[in-house]
Amino acid sequence: SQQGEEDPQALSIQEGENATMNCSYKTSINNLQWYRQNSGRGLVHLILIRSNEREKHSGRLRVTLDTSKKSSSLLITASRAADTASYFCARLPGASNTGKLIFGQGTTLQVKP
């Protein structure tokens, strides 16, 4: 499948704990992006990391990229109940000239108060 693999599929943690989600892919990338989707809503962009970058931060979010292992991870620190959502990685293939993002299946995160 072209789609990336995300794991875990579902994650349940207590408020204040950290959450880590992983994304693996099979072919080269131009960039990899993480999105959040609250139930019944559209996707919201979180972070974009380019193929020549290894780590990016945004607030409580940290994304790492290992192109040799073809994998990325999203870490949410000090989670809050409001972080409950589905999280998707989406990659832009390296050879793409169409702008088409290939989305993973997503990780459903539940943060319990």
Added chain:
Amino acid sequence: EAQVTQNPRYLITVTGKKLTVTCSQNMNHEYMSWYRQDPGLGLRQIYYSMNVEVTDKGDVPEGYKVSRKEKRNFPLILESPSPNQTSLYFCASSAWTGDQPQHFGDGTRLSIL
């Protein structure tokens, strides 16, 4: 406020009755795209447009049409809807082809009976 607006948000209709889902963005983005989201299949691209009068097929274009007569609008047309087009649809836009984050609308939930 920068946004992508889709209408309608919800629609229940019958097989064969032509329908149009509108999408409008106010960010002067060149790139626009339509996705459908189905359980177990993730997000799949239907059509995309790199600029006015430039459109092309994504992964699942069968049964859909699009047009891009103006930069801000990118309607999705179902000429003869069928039950297998029951899905959650998202429109997205971005400033450039893949190198920029995509901005998503809130989605349109279509039910074709």
